[in-house]
Amino acid sequence: MAKPAAVQHVCTECGTSSGRWLGRCPGCGEFGTMQAEAVPARGARSSSARGAAQVAPRPLLRLVDVVSEEAERISTGVPELDRVLGGGLVPASVVLVGGEPGVGKSTLLLSALGAMSRDRRALLVTGEESVAQVKLRAARLGGCDDVEILAETELDVVCDTLERERPAVCVIDSVQTLWSQEIGSAPGSVSQVREAAGRLLRVSKESGVATFLVGHVTKDGSVAGPRVLEHLVDCVLQFEGDRYHAHRILRAVKNRFGSTNEIGVFEMTGEGLVGVPDPSEVFGHTHGGEIGAAVACTLEGTRPLLLEIQSLVAPTDLAMPRRVGTGVDPKRLAMIVAVLSRHAGLPLGGADVFVNVAGGVRIDEPGADLGIALAIASAAKGVPVREGLTAFGEIGLTGRIRAATQTDRRIEECRKFGSSLVLGPDCETLRQALAAGLTNSQS
Ligand SMILES: Nc1ncnc2c1ncn2[C@@H]1O[C@H](COP(=O)(O)OP(=O)(O)O)[C@@H](O)[C@H]1O
Ligand SMILES: [Mg+2]
Missing domain, CATH: 3.30.230.10 (Ribosomal Protein S5; domain 2)
Structure with a gap:
């Protein structure tokens, strides 16, 4: 592992970095959010460094000449989730699903993977739970027999697997557990999360993998880690409701392929999250x-x-x-x-x-x-x-x-x-x- 060159202080809320520690972030004005992180070594294979290396002249196109293939949306098998996504999952898109612990992110996405695995390859990358724990949940939900699973937290391995296997859909549970050796800081830190999201975004676009990233949220409801994560991805879905009540609301906060006003309503039951078609x-x-x-x-x-x-x-x-x-x-x-x-x-x-x-x-x-x-x-x-x-x-x-x-x-x-x-x-x-x-x- 490369020796970290120096330490920088990065805001966990907005990603602003500073050479010295500050009580208040100059970017977003939050107090006590600046955390020390190692500066990645120069020449590290970070997403930005890699992009800059491949500069080749590109011809320009006029929009009229662009051949657009209206990609068919993938139905997730969960009608309320399809509705929030704007009519299904867009192939090769990246969707960030945020929510408090216990709200049901893993449950919802596993049932969606189960339904999607019937006609395409669906992969679950679990960094939080063991394969056995996932198996228990799958047994409770039913219909998940064909879902492929990888228990891994190393970003390089995850990206290589996606490039090699090219599943149609993939769930990363959660993005905060992924870590890259080249970034010197701990998993879940701002630079790790940013690097993981950037790399996964590129892999999913290049290999045509529609990816769900599970993200934890902080007390005030924003996805933990820098807001840059929200700018990177195509959709941000927020799972609301608390674990003491049966009803959960899924809301699109950002959607490049549809409206952000749609909500999905679910009820948590022993068999998983059941959509509520008539919330009225x-x-x-x-x-x-x-x-x-x-x-x-x-x-x-x-x-x-x-x-x-x-x-x-x-x-x-x-x-x-x-x-x-x-x-x-x-x-x-x-x-x-x-x-x-x-x-x-x-x-x-x-x-x-x-x-x-x-x-x-x-x-x-x-x-x-x-x-x-x-x-x-x-x-x-x-x-x-x-x-x-x-x-x-x-x-x-x-x-x-x-x-x-x-x-x-x-x-x-x-x-x-x-x-x-x-x-x-x-x-x-x-x-x-x-x-x-x-x-x-x-x-
Ligand atoms: N056997 C069960 N019967 C009913 N609900 C359960 C059962 N096991 C877990 N749950 C519910 O599932 C929730 C955990 O969901 P999970 O998908 O792991 O959340 P997250 O991934 O968002 O942290 C718990 O809050 C609990 O209410
Ligand atoms: Mg979970």
């Missing part, structure tokens, strides 16, 4: 007459989704009352609370407001505003929302309700799941919507 059925119900609960209709990609929103409004002595949302953007929540106070006559200045979205789903879409506002108003006034009501609509800063996109599809979904009353499309202002949506038994 699971998440879109309130207990009739409950105070502080409302059903909102949001749009996740192409799919309308009914979600129960719960809220609690509690008096507080804090000078700055809390606005805490789980699954709701904090800025959006603050805005909705402010509009409720200012334009709907709801005094919330002396109260903490908590909002929770069912099933661990995260709402990114303004169409859910009205549902959130209705849940908060119900909690603040102590009156339930009208039975069988579903709300959607974007709330503007003036208290006016803007029509949400794709109204017809949302109404169709509401009807499908038995909503007797759809609130939103016909309301002009928030005040009007609250009067129509809340029962007036007590107020």
Whole structure:
């Protein structure tokens, strides 16, 4: 092994490097993320060094002359995963799957490999679990008999195997366990992860292997290691939900071949992760007459989704009352609370407001505003929302309700799941919507 020339300090969040240790990363502003790493020896066969060595003049093409082969997508055999990928796996692409430990990354990808191994070669490279452990899981899931397996953590061996065997699909579980001798630092360090991803990316493009990289995530939900990893790969899928709840959400954070709005919903069972084709059925119900609960209709990609929103409004002595949302953007929540106070006559200045979205789903879409506002108003006034009501609509800063996109599809979904009353499309202002949506038994 080459003697490391020097030590550099690299930020584990964004990959910024510096000659000396710094308490705060100058790149991303995070504290305590700079870690010492050996500088790779000069002339090492790193991905960048290799690329620079092969400089040959290349003719330029006009786009019109490019022969495009519309590559057929590979169905992963898991419909919810196909949906998130934008209709299946693109051959020779690299997909990064991130998620907390125990969320089900290995389980999901093993079942997908099992299904894909029926008509093509599928390889699992396991660096975290032994072959015997994988076998146990495979026995539980079933249908994985033809999956080939390699227990290896050395990057060179993994890349050579891929080049030689050329499986159609490969899962690397996980990218943080791979290490290259030429990089002097420990497995999982920024330079190792970056090198591993760079090399695997090139191998997968050259040998036509569609590759899933499993990546661990840090507390705040980003994939551990530098963000450069996210820039390198074609798709980044985030697996959300915690191991104490049965439901998991798979979300595309980046997708070069499809939309990033799609989500897949799974339930963890003894036989592995089972797709939930109708999440509205699971998440879109309130207990009739409950105070502080409302059903909102949001749009996740192409799919309308009914979600129960719960809220609690509690008096507080804090000078700055809390606005805490789980699954709701904090800025959006603050805005909705402010509009409720200012334009709907709801005094919330002396109260903490908590909002929770069912099933661990995260709402990114303004169409859910009205549902959130209705849940908060119900909690603040102590009156339930009208039975069988579903709300959607974007709330503007003036208290006016803007029509949400794709109204017809949302109404169709509401009807499908038995909503007797759809609130939103016909309301002009928030005040009007609250009067129509809340029962007036007590107020
Ligand atoms: N026999 C079982 N029955 C039901 N669920 C199980 C069983 N064994 C493991 N699990 C679930 O699988 C999860 C582990 O999934 P895994 O795919 O290993 O996660 P990751 O690879 O993301 O760390 C555990 O959280 C557990 O809930
Ligand atoms: Mg795992």
